[in-house]
Amino acid sequence: MKTIMVTGCNGQLGIAVNKLYGARDDIRLFNTDVSDPGFTKVDSFLDITSVEEVSKLVSTLRPDAIINCAAYTAVDAAEEHLDLNYKINALGPRNLAIAAENVGAKLVHISTDYVFPGESEHPLTEFDPVGPRSVYGRTKLAGEEFVRQFAHRFFILRTAWLYGEGKNFVRTMLGLSEKYEEITVVCDQFGSPTSTTELAKAIAALLPTENYGLFHATCEGSTSWDDFAREIFRIAGKKTRVTSVTTEEYNAAHPAAAPRPHYSILDNYMLRLTSDFCFADWHDALTDYMDQMGYSCSTKE
Numbered sequence: 325m326k327t328i329m330v331t332g333c334n335g336q337l338g339i340a341v342n343k344l345y346g347a348r349d350d351i352r353l354f355n356t357d358v359s360d361p362g363f364t365k366v367d368s369f370l371d372i373t374s375v376e377e378v379s380k381l382v383s384t385l386r387p388d389a390i391i392n393c394a395a396y397t398a399v400d401a402a403e404e405h406l407d408l409n410y411k412i413n414a415l416g417p418r419n420l421a422i423a424a425e426n427v428g429a430k431l432v433h434i435s436t437d438y439v440f441p442g443e444s445e446h447p448l449t450e451f452d453p454v455g456p457r458s459v460y461g462r463t464k465l466a467g468e469e470f471v472r473q474f475a476h477r478f479f480i481l482r483t484a485w486l487y488g489e490g491k492n493f494v495r496t497m498l499g500l501s502e503k504y505e506e507i508t509v510v511c512d513q514f515g516s517p518t519s520t521t522e523l524a525k526a527i528a529a530l531l532p533t534e535n536y537g538l539f540h541a542t543c544e545g546s547t548s549w550d551d552f553a554r555e556i557f558r559i560a561g562k563k564t565r566v567t568s569v570t571t572e573e574y575n576a577a578h579p580a581a582a583p584r585p586h587y588s589i590l591d592n593y594m595l596r597l598t599s600d601f602c603f604a605d606w607h608d609a610l611t612d613y614m615d616q617m618g619y620s621c622s623t624k625e
Contacts, residue, residue, distance in 0.1 A: 325349075325350055325351065326350065326352070326389070327351075327352045327353075327354055327385065327387040327388055327389075328345065328351055328352070328353055328387060328388065328390070328391060329353075329354045329355075329381075329382070329387040329389070329390045329429075330342065330353055330354070330356065330390075330391045331356050331357070331370065331372055331390065331391070331392045331393055331394040331416075331420065332356075332357055332392070332394030332395065333356060333357050333364045333366060333393065334357050334359075334360070334362075334363045335357075335393050335395075335490065336486060336487070336488035336489055336492065336520045337393040337434060337488065337523060337524065338355070338357070338364060338393040338394075339363055339364055339488060339489040339520070340488050340489070340519075340520035340521050340523065340524040341353075341393065341524045341527065342355065342364050343521075343524070344521070344524040344525065344528055354367050354368070354385055354387060355367045355368075356368050356369065356370035356381070357369065357370070357394070358370070358371055363489065363490075368381060372392075372394050372412070372416035372419055372420060373412060373415055373419070374419070375415075375418075375419045375422065378422075378423045379422070379423050381423075382420075382423035382424065382426070383423070383427060386427045387427070387429050388429060388430065389429055389430040389431070389432065389531055390420055390423075390424050390432070391432040391527060392416070392417060392420050392431065392433045392434060393434060394416060395412060395413055395434065395464070396409050396412040396460070397460070399438070399460045399582045399584075400580055400582050401581075402458065402459040402460040402582065403458065403459050403581040403582050404581070405459075409459055409460065409463040410466065412463075413463035413464050413466070413467045414463050414467045414470060415470075416467070417433050417467035417468075417470050417471050418467070418470035418473075418474060420471075421433075421470055421473070421474035421475035422475075424477070424478075425474055425475050425476065425477075429477075430477045430478070430479070430531060431475050431477065431478045431479070432481065432530070432531060433467065433468070433478060433479070433480050434480075434481055434483060434523075435464050435465075435467065435468050435480055435481065435482040435483075436460075436461065436464045436482060436483065436484065437482060437483070437484035437485075437515065437542075437588040437590055438456055438458060438460050438461030438464060438585065439454045439455075439456050439465040439468065440452065440454055440455060440456070440461075440585065440588075441454075441455040441456070442457065442583070442584070442585020442587055442588060443585075443586055443587060444587045444589075447546075447591035448540070448587075448589065448590050448591060449540065449591045449593035450482075450538045450539065450540055450593055450594050457583050457585075458582040460582060468480050468538070476536075477534075477536055478536055479530050479531070479535075479536060479537070480537070480538045481523070481526065481530075481539050481540075481541040482538070482539070482540050482590060483518050483540075483541045483542055483590075484515050484516060484518060484542050484590055485515040485517045485518055485588065486518050486519075487517065487518070487519060487520065488519060488520030488613075489520070493517075493549075493552065494556055494610070494613065494614070497553050497556045497557070498556065498562070501557060501560070501562040501564040504564060505563070505564060506564065506565040506566075507564060507565075508568075508569045508577075509549050509550040509552075509567070509569070510548070510549045510550060510568075510569060510570065510571050510574045510584075511551075511568035511569065512548070512570050512586060513548060513584055513586055513587075513588070514546055514547070514548050514586070514588065514589055515542075515549075515587075515588035515589055516542040516543050516545060516546045516547075516588070516589055516590065516606055517543060517547065517552055517606045517609070517610060518543045518606070518609070519604075519609040519612070519613050521612070522543055522603050522604050523541055526539075526541045526595070526601055526603065529599065529600075530601070533599075535598050535599060537594065537598075539594045539595055540590040540592045540593065540594065541590075541592060541603070542589075542590045542592065542606075543604055543605060543606035543609045544592075544602070544603050544604065544605045544606065545607065546589045546606070547606065550566050550568040554566050559610065559611060559614050559619060560614060560619045561619070571584065571586070
Protein backbone atom coordinates (compact mmCIF):
# COMPACT_ATOMS: atom_id res chain seq x y z
CA MET A 325 0.00 0.00 0.00
CA LYS A 326 1.33 3.42 -0.99
CA THR A 327 1.21 6.38 1.38
CA ILE A 328 0.27 9.82 0.08
CA MET A 329 0.72 12.82 2.36
CA VAL A 330 -1.72 15.67 1.72
CA THR A 331 -1.01 19.18 2.99
CA GLY A 332 -3.86 21.66 3.36
CA CYS A 333 -6.28 18.74 3.55
CA ASN A 334 -9.22 20.95 4.60
CA GLY A 335 -8.96 23.30 1.64
CA GLN A 336 -11.12 22.92 -1.48
CA LEU A 337 -8.63 20.73 -3.31
CA GLY A 338 -7.57 18.79 -0.23
CA ILE A 339 -11.18 17.75 0.33
CA ALA A 340 -11.55 16.69 -3.32
CA VAL A 341 -8.33 14.64 -3.16
CA ASN A 342 -9.66 12.87 -0.07
CA LYS A 343 -12.96 12.11 -1.76
CA LEU A 344 -11.21 10.70 -4.82
CA TYR A 345 -8.72 8.52 -2.98
CA GLY A 346 -10.97 7.69 -0.04
CA ALA A 347 -12.59 4.68 -1.67
CA ARG A 348 -9.31 3.09 -2.76
CA ASP A 349 -7.81 0.29 -0.68
CA ASP A 350 -4.36 0.54 -2.29
CA ILE A 351 -3.72 4.09 -1.04
CA ARG A 352 -3.24 5.35 2.50
CA LEU A 353 -3.82 9.09 2.84
CA PHE A 354 -2.01 10.95 5.59
CA ASN A 355 -3.67 14.35 6.02
CA THR A 356 -2.00 17.45 7.41
CA ASP A 357 -3.17 21.00 8.01
CA VAL A 358 -2.52 23.89 10.38
CA SER A 359 -5.92 23.42 12.10
CA ASP A 360 -8.87 21.04 12.10
CA PRO A 361 -12.14 22.72 11.04
CA GLY A 362 -13.69 19.29 10.70
CA PHE A 363 -14.15 18.82 6.96
CA THR A 364 -11.38 16.25 6.56
CA LYS A 365 -9.78 14.30 9.39
CA VAL A 366 -6.32 15.70 10.19
CA ASP A 367 -3.72 13.05 10.98
CA SER A 368 -1.05 15.54 11.99
CA PHE A 369 -0.88 19.31 12.34
CA LEU A 370 1.88 20.70 10.15
CA ASP A 371 3.24 24.18 9.51
CA ILE A 372 4.80 23.86 6.06
CA THR A 373 6.69 27.12 6.60
CA SER A 374 8.88 25.35 9.16
CA VAL A 375 11.64 23.37 7.47
CA GLU A 376 12.28 21.51 10.73
CA GLU A 377 8.64 20.41 11.14
CA VAL A 378 8.36 19.32 7.52
CA SER A 379 11.66 17.45 7.57
CA LYS A 380 10.81 15.64 10.82
CA LEU A 381 7.35 14.51 9.69
CA VAL A 382 8.35 13.46 6.18
CA SER A 383 11.45 11.59 7.33
CA THR A 384 9.31 9.69 9.87
CA LEU A 385 6.33 9.03 7.59
CA ARG A 386 8.41 8.37 4.45
CA PRO A 387 5.47 8.83 2.06
CA ASP A 388 5.56 7.67 -1.54
CA ALA A 389 4.15 11.03 -2.60
CA ILE A 390 3.22 14.45 -1.24
CA ILE A 391 0.32 16.47 -2.65
CA ASN A 392 0.69 20.09 -1.62
CA CYS A 393 -2.79 21.64 -1.42
CA ALA A 394 -1.71 24.30 1.11
CA ALA A 395 -1.53 27.92 -0.04
CA TYR A 396 -2.30 31.51 0.89
CA THR A 397 -4.99 32.41 -1.65
CA ALA A 398 -6.50 35.67 -0.36
CA VAL A 399 -5.32 37.69 -3.34
CA ASP A 400 -6.12 41.18 -2.04
CA ALA A 401 -4.96 40.52 1.53
CA ALA A 402 -1.70 39.20 0.08
CA GLU A 403 -0.74 42.72 -0.94
CA GLU A 404 -0.54 43.64 2.76
CA HIS A 405 1.09 40.44 4.00
CA LEU A 406 4.19 40.01 1.86
CA ASP A 407 6.28 38.02 4.36
CA LEU A 408 3.46 35.62 5.22
CA ASN A 409 2.79 34.99 1.53
CA TYR A 410 6.40 34.18 0.77
CA LYS A 411 6.52 31.87 3.78
CA ILE A 412 3.41 29.88 2.76
CA ASN A 413 3.52 30.05 -1.05
CA ALA A 414 7.28 29.95 -1.61
CA LEU A 415 9.14 28.62 1.44
CA GLY A 416 6.45 26.00 2.13
CA PRO A 417 6.90 24.35 -1.28
CA ARG A 418 10.67 24.67 -0.86
CA ASN A 419 10.53 22.79 2.45
CA LEU A 420 8.31 20.09 0.99
CA ALA A 421 10.56 19.73 -2.06
CA ILE A 422 13.66 19.30 0.12
CA ALA A 423 11.92 16.74 2.34
CA ALA A 424 10.43 14.85 -0.63
CA GLU A 425 13.83 14.63 -2.30
CA ASN A 426 15.43 13.31 0.89
CA VAL A 427 13.03 10.33 1.09
CA GLY A 428 12.58 9.76 -2.65
CA ALA A 429 8.93 10.86 -2.67
CA LYS A 430 7.12 12.38 -5.62
CA LEU A 431 5.79 15.91 -5.11
CA VAL A 432 2.61 17.42 -6.57
CA HIS A 433 2.50 21.19 -6.26
CA ILE A 434 -0.44 23.40 -7.24
CA SER A 435 0.21 26.76 -8.86
CA THR A 436 -1.89 29.40 -10.58
CA ASP A 437 -2.65 31.48 -13.67
CA TYR A 438 -1.56 34.54 -11.64
CA VAL A 439 2.07 33.78 -12.55
CA PHE A 440 1.24 35.37 -15.93
CA PRO A 441 0.74 39.10 -16.57
CA GLY A 442 -2.85 38.38 -17.61
CA GLU A 443 -2.79 40.50 -20.76
CA SER A 444 -2.55 37.79 -23.42
CA GLU A 445 -5.14 37.32 -26.15
CA HIS A 446 -4.45 33.64 -26.78
CA PRO A 447 -4.58 30.56 -24.52
CA LEU A 448 -1.35 30.33 -22.52
CA THR A 449 0.85 27.25 -22.71
CA GLU A 450 3.55 26.10 -20.31
CA PHE A 451 6.08 27.68 -22.68
CA ASP A 452 4.70 31.22 -22.56
CA PRO A 453 6.68 33.79 -20.55
CA VAL A 454 5.54 34.49 -17.00
CA GLY A 455 5.33 37.90 -15.36
CA PRO A 456 3.15 38.12 -12.24
CA ARG A 457 1.66 41.48 -11.33
CA SER A 458 0.51 40.73 -7.77
CA VAL A 459 2.12 39.59 -4.53
CA TYR A 460 0.09 36.39 -4.76
CA GLY A 461 1.36 35.70 -8.27
CA ARG A 462 4.98 36.49 -7.39
CA THR A 463 4.96 34.22 -4.36
CA LYS A 464 3.35 31.36 -6.27
CA LEU A 465 5.96 31.69 -9.02
CA ALA A 466 8.69 31.60 -6.38
CA GLY A 467 7.14 28.38 -5.07
CA GLU A 468 7.32 26.85 -8.56
CA GLU A 469 10.98 27.81 -8.85
CA PHE A 470 11.85 26.31 -5.47
CA VAL A 471 10.16 23.03 -6.39
CA ARG A 472 12.19 22.87 -9.61
CA GLN A 473 15.37 23.71 -7.70
CA PHE A 474 15.11 21.20 -4.85
CA ALA A 475 13.06 18.28 -6.23
CA HIS A 476 13.54 16.03 -9.24
CA ARG A 477 10.34 13.98 -9.20
CA PHE A 478 7.71 16.70 -9.27
CA PHE A 479 4.46 17.67 -10.98
CA ILE A 480 3.60 21.37 -10.96
CA LEU A 481 -0.03 21.96 -11.96
CA ARG A 482 -1.17 25.49 -12.75
CA THR A 483 -4.91 25.91 -12.42
CA ALA A 484 -7.43 28.77 -12.43
CA TRP A 485 -10.95 29.77 -11.38
CA LEU A 486 -11.10 26.82 -8.99
CA TYR A 487 -14.25 25.83 -7.14
CA GLY A 488 -15.16 22.95 -4.82
CA GLU A 489 -16.13 22.53 -1.17
CA GLY A 490 -15.84 25.80 0.71
CA LYS A 491 -15.92 29.46 -0.31
CA ASN A 492 -15.79 30.00 -4.08
CA PHE A 493 -17.42 31.96 -6.90
CA VAL A 494 -20.23 29.45 -7.48
CA ARG A 495 -21.35 29.46 -3.86
CA THR A 496 -20.95 33.23 -3.64
CA MET A 497 -23.21 33.74 -6.66
CA LEU A 498 -25.83 31.34 -5.28
CA GLY A 499 -25.74 33.18 -1.96
CA LEU A 500 -26.21 36.54 -3.68
CA SER A 501 -29.13 35.16 -5.67
CA GLU A 502 -30.99 34.60 -2.40
CA LYS A 503 -30.68 38.29 -1.50
CA TYR A 504 -30.80 40.25 -4.75
CA GLU A 505 -32.81 40.28 -7.96
CA GLU A 506 -29.88 41.80 -9.87
CA ILE A 507 -26.10 41.70 -9.43
CA THR A 508 -23.16 43.23 -11.31
CA VAL A 509 -20.33 41.00 -12.54
CA VAL A 510 -17.27 41.91 -14.63
CA CYS A 511 -17.40 41.03 -18.31
CA ASP A 512 -13.81 41.65 -19.46
CA GLN A 513 -11.93 38.97 -17.51
CA PHE A 514 -11.72 35.55 -19.15
CA GLY A 515 -10.78 32.10 -17.87
CA SER A 516 -11.73 28.44 -17.54
CA PRO A 517 -13.83 27.55 -14.47
CA THR A 518 -12.28 24.40 -12.99
CA SER A 519 -13.77 22.02 -10.46
CA THR A 520 -11.57 20.54 -7.75
CA THR A 521 -12.99 17.14 -8.70
CA GLU A 522 -11.49 17.43 -12.18
CA LEU A 523 -8.18 18.74 -10.82
CA ALA A 524 -8.00 15.83 -8.36
CA LYS A 525 -8.56 13.43 -11.28
CA ALA A 526 -5.64 15.03 -13.14
CA ILE A 527 -3.41 14.58 -10.09
CA ALA A 528 -4.44 10.93 -9.79
CA ALA A 529 -3.69 10.38 -13.49
CA LEU A 530 -0.20 11.91 -13.31
CA LEU A 531 0.97 10.68 -9.91
CA PRO A 532 1.62 7.00 -10.81
CA THR A 533 3.71 8.05 -13.82
CA GLU A 534 7.17 9.45 -14.35
CA ASN A 535 5.74 12.16 -16.59
CA TYR A 536 7.31 14.88 -14.43
CA GLY A 537 7.28 18.61 -15.07
CA LEU A 538 5.00 21.60 -15.45
CA PHE A 539 1.39 21.23 -16.56
CA HIS A 540 -1.53 23.56 -17.10
CA ALA A 541 -4.61 22.01 -15.53
CA THR A 542 -8.00 23.61 -16.13
CA CYS A 543 -11.34 22.46 -17.46
CA GLU A 544 -11.78 22.72 -21.22
CA GLY A 545 -13.43 25.76 -22.76
CA SER A 546 -13.55 29.30 -21.45
CA THR A 547 -15.91 32.06 -20.43
CA SER A 548 -16.12 35.44 -18.71
CA TRP A 549 -17.10 36.00 -15.08
CA ASP A 550 -20.51 37.44 -16.01
CA ASP A 551 -21.38 34.55 -18.33
CA PHE A 552 -20.11 32.12 -15.69
CA ALA A 553 -22.58 33.68 -13.24
CA ARG A 554 -25.40 33.42 -15.79
CA GLU A 555 -24.67 29.71 -16.29
CA ILE A 556 -24.73 29.14 -12.53
CA PHE A 557 -28.12 30.82 -12.27
CA ARG A 558 -29.48 28.96 -15.31
CA ILE A 559 -28.53 25.56 -13.87
CA ALA A 560 -29.91 26.49 -10.46
CA GLY A 561 -33.13 27.86 -11.92
CA LYS A 562 -32.48 31.29 -10.42
CA LYS A 563 -34.13 34.41 -11.87
CA THR A 564 -31.38 36.77 -10.68
CA ARG A 565 -30.30 39.12 -13.47
CA VAL A 566 -26.62 39.69 -14.22
CA THR A 567 -25.56 43.18 -15.28
CA SER A 568 -22.21 43.22 -17.06
CA VAL A 569 -19.62 45.85 -16.12
CA THR A 570 -16.00 46.39 -17.00
CA THR A 571 -13.24 45.79 -14.48
CA GLU A 572 -12.66 49.55 -14.34
CA GLU A 573 -16.33 50.18 -13.58
CA TYR A 574 -16.43 47.46 -10.95
CA ASN A 575 -13.24 48.67 -9.25
CA ALA A 576 -14.62 52.20 -9.05
CA ALA A 577 -17.32 50.89 -6.74
CA HIS A 578 -15.34 48.02 -5.18
CA PRO A 579 -11.63 48.93 -5.09
CA ALA A 580 -9.31 45.89 -5.16
CA ALA A 581 -5.79 45.90 -3.75
CA ALA A 582 -4.44 43.40 -6.28
CA PRO A 583 -4.85 43.56 -10.06
CA ARG A 584 -6.88 40.75 -11.63
CA PRO A 585 -5.72 39.08 -14.84
CA HIS A 586 -7.68 40.18 -17.89
CA TYR A 587 -6.92 36.84 -19.55
CA SER A 588 -6.53 33.62 -17.55
CA ILE A 589 -7.24 31.01 -20.20
CA LEU A 590 -4.65 28.26 -19.85
CA ASP A 591 -3.96 25.76 -22.62
CA ASN A 592 -3.41 22.25 -21.20
CA TYR A 593 -0.72 21.79 -23.82
CA MET A 594 1.65 19.48 -21.95
CA LEU A 595 -1.18 17.18 -20.92
CA ARG A 596 -2.19 16.84 -24.57
CA LEU A 597 1.40 16.23 -25.67
CA THR A 598 2.38 13.72 -23.00
CA SER A 599 -0.71 11.99 -21.58
CA ASP A 600 -4.14 10.58 -22.35
CA PHE A 601 -5.83 12.60 -19.62
CA CYS A 602 -8.35 15.22 -20.69
CA PHE A 603 -10.29 17.58 -18.46
CA ALA A 604 -14.06 17.78 -18.75
CA ASP A 605 -15.64 20.79 -20.43
CA TRP A 606 -16.30 23.48 -17.84
CA HIS A 607 -20.07 23.42 -18.48
CA ASP A 608 -20.22 19.66 -17.77
CA ALA A 609 -18.03 19.92 -14.67
CA LEU A 610 -20.17 22.76 -13.31
CA THR A 611 -23.36 20.79 -13.98
CA ASP A 612 -21.96 17.79 -12.07
CA TYR A 613 -20.85 20.00 -9.18
CA MET A 614 -24.22 21.70 -8.84
CA ASP A 615 -26.04 18.39 -9.18
CA GLN A 616 -24.08 17.19 -6.14
CA MET A 617 -25.21 20.35 -4.34
CA GLY A 618 -28.82 19.34 -4.98
CA TYR A 619 -29.69 21.66 -7.83
CA SER A 620 -31.85 20.28 -10.62
CA CYS A 621 -29.92 20.92 -13.82
CA SER A 622 -31.88 21.96 -16.87
CA THR A 623 -30.84 21.23 -20.43
CA LYS A 624 -28.28 23.62 -21.85
CA GLU A 625 -29.83 26.23 -24.12
